[in-house]
Amino acid sequence: MAKHGKKYTEAAKLIDSEALYESLEAIELVKKAATAKFDETVEVAVRLGVDPRKQDQAVRGVVVLPHGTGKTKRVLVFAKGEKAKEAEAAGADFVGDQDMINKIQQGWLDFDVCVATPDMMGEVGKLGRILGGKGLMPNPKAGTVTLDVAKAVQEIKAGKIEYRLDKAGQIHAPIGKVSFDAEKLNENFRALVEALVRAKPAAAKGVYLKNISVSSTMGPGVRVNPAAYR
Incomplete structure (x- = not known):
């Protein structure tokens, strides 16, 4: 005991x-x-x-x-073009596509939540062993695979x-x-x-x-x- x-x-x-x-x-x-x-x-x-x-x-x-x-979460968004701009405007801490994937493959994990647009999941899926083991893989059921990245970021920041x-x-x-x-x-x-x-x-x-x-x-x-x- x-x-x-x-x-x-x-x-x-x-x-x-x-x-x-x-x-x-x-x-x-x-x-x-x-x-x-x-x-x-x-x-x-x-x-x-x-x-x-x-x-x-x-x-x-x-x-x-x-x-x-009571904890501010650091949000990473995998997105391109206009969706990347929307994520930045909504307050995402990190936004990118292949550059962020490369960074994570090199060992960087300085974030708490990942959000991704559906078109990015083919590439993000390659990080399955890294992100999956830490519970960080974007998932539609959790609302972290979405086209509405601005809403996702705002809700995560709000709690x-x-x-x-x-x-x-x-x-x-x-x-x-x-x-x-x-x-x-x-x-x-x-x-x-x-x-x-x-x-x-x-x-x-x-x-x-x-x-x-x-x-x-x-x-x-x-x-x-x-x-x-x-």
């Missing part, structure tokens, strides 16, 4: 590990229990009643958090996040920073969970939202009552 430090142990005493809290109360406890010297990220973990091994029960999508994540079911049947996603107001964190939390409910696969049977917990980077988890979202 993992040993925790004194600060974590003291913080854990604030939380009833058997209780199911309403989301706002849970977030307020997470803020109280955050003791790190840096501005910790507030994260949500959701266990879903789906079989991650089955393609028809995959859960993946995006949601724009109303108050962002759009991608969620994806892992092999254990869980979703992990950030909803902001501990320094955020509790109400704003709660609105981000609700936006994420409601997006997950909308993304429920038709093939999923039984209880869909099994467990929900919220925590800070270094703090203990607080269980949230999923009944309000079922």
Whole structure:
């Protein structure tokens, strides 16, 4: 069993590990229990009643958090001509085509999100081993393969996040920073969970939202009552 430090142990005493809290109360406890010297990220973990091994029960999508994540993402756009100009005007950090592909092949990865126009995917696909392993490959389901590059960049900058079911049947996603107001964190939390409910696969049977917990980077988890979202 993992040993925790004194600060974590003291913080854990604030939380009833058997209780199911309403989301706002849970977030307020997470803020109280955050003791790190840096501005910790507030994260949500959701266990879903789906079989991650089955393609028809995959859960993946995006949601724009109303108050962002507290982190400014560096966006790379693969585009040419007018679409490249649109991406630059929308605030993309890096824009290019073959020049950017060459740069990445040489080891450059100083960005957080990739967006590409459909006509660029034939070339971008050659970066599959590099980008795919780091979860950076543009994908239509995530809205990062699109002709509307300006909208994609603006949404990412505004706080759009991608969620994806892992092999254990869980979703992990950030909803902001501990320094955020509790109400704003709660609105981000609700936006994420409601997006997950909308993304429920038709093939999923039984209880869909099994467990929900919220925590800070270094703090203990607080269980949230999923009944309000079922």
